[in-house]
Amino acid sequence: MSTTNYSGGCHCGKVRYEANADLSSVMACNCSICARKGALMAFVPASEFKLTAGEKAVTDYQFNKKKVHHLFCATCGIHSYATGSKPDGTAMYMLNVRCLDNVDVESLKVTHHDGKHS
């Protein structure tokens, strides 16, 4: 897996992060929240994610099993990333690829995940 360093964040600029991610395949999911967000996601281990601004600007939203923290900017409302843990407890970050700087989203290979039924 080859990773590239990306920067990204919310719309108003309060929330900013950097992450090393592999965008050779990104995930679209049809679960209740992803469908509403329209997010395309890339998963990175916690060690590859660094929040550079906005720790206090985000609001945490959780639902259902409350395994994932759906963080969004309290000012502009954009969900630029989320965080949670894998079944083995490893911390993971989910980047909303649409919020990364200088990424041509239309050129990415999208894998569809049936989150609605899993």
Ligand SMILES: [Zn+2]
């Ligand atoms: Zn914002």
